[in-house]
Amino acid sequence: MSVPAVLEDLRAQERAAGRAPGSVQLVAVTKGHDLAEIEAKVLPYGPLPLAENRGQELRDKAAARPDLEWHFIGPLQRNKIKYLKPVRLVHAIEEVWQAEAIAQAAHGWGQAPDLLLQVHNGEVQKHGIAGADLPRVLAAVRATGLTVRGLMVMAPQDAPDAQVLQVFTDTARRAHDLGLSELSMGMSGDYPLAVQAGATLVRVGRSLFQ
Numbered sequence: 001m002s003v004p005a006v007l008e009d010l011r012a013q014e015r016a017a018g019r020a021p022g023s024v025q026l027v028a029v030t031k032g033h034d035l036a037e038i039e040a041k042v043l044p045y046g047p048l049p050l051a052e053n054r055g056q057e058l059r060d061k062a063a064a065r066p067d068l069e070w071h072f073i074g075p076l077q078r079n080k081i082k083y084l085k086p087v088r089l090v091h092a093i094e095e096v097w098q099a100e101a102i103a104q105a106a107h108g109w110g111q112a113p114d115l116l117l118q119v120h121n122g123e124v125q126k127h128g129i130a131g132a133d134l135p136r137v138l139a140a141v142r143a144t145g146l147t148v149r150g151l152m153v154m155a156p157q158d159a160p161d162a163q164v165l166q167v168f169t170d171t172a173r174r175a176h177d178l179g180l181s182e183l184s185m186g187m188s189g190d191y192p193l194a195v196q197a198g199a200t201l202v203r204v205g206r207s208l209f210q
């Protein structure tokens with residue numbers, strides 16, 4: 001596919017799910033693609049947020065194009081916090097210390113990213129916050145002064161559609177119960193299910209560059 005094809009399909013998926021047109025934002029996952037390719041294949045189709053999952057790659061690209069909206073979707077080790085200065089939204093907060101470290105660094109930046117909390121998806125040994133811990137973690141993350149805009153989840157790998165849809169639907173319910181409006185879920189292989197379940201941000205990479 002390509003960016004215009006994915007955008008067109010996204011609008012069709014919104015209609016099929018009875019969602020308002022434009023209610024789902026495409027986040028272009030640009031990890032592994034250099035700026036020349038991003039400028040040729042993504043940027044002509046509108047001002048999309050661009051998402052990276054490696055600290056140094058993000059730093060270099062965002063330094064070259066500070067005019068673009070950058071998101072960070074990778075797992076967040078302590079040594080990567082320093083690269084987040086240009087980031088508008090961090091998708092995968094899993095522990096309170098990550099938010100505390102970002103808040104502390106942001107004092108020196110003069111700006112701070114907003115956050116999403118990553119929810120555990122039921123897989124063994126995978127990333128994310130267990131559902132039962134979400135209210136406590138949300139309160140502690142908010143105590144840093146940073147803004148939590150919603151939840152993020154990754155579908156379990158190689159799971160049947162019904163199970164993926166269940167994970168997305170459960171996450172949407174948790175966000176609703178917590179009063180959070182943004183839902184980052186769905187990738188190239190499963191974004192139609194995520195749109196059906198109420199995603200507001202889909203993180204699509206491979207399909208944009210094929």
Ligand SMILES: *Cc1c(COP(=O)(O)O)cnc(C)c1O
Nearest residue numbers: 029053073187188203204205206
């Ligand atoms: C790479 C990545 C994506 C995009 O996956 P595709 O299969 O390339 O669409 C989405 N979310 C996260 C967290 C990723 O690391």
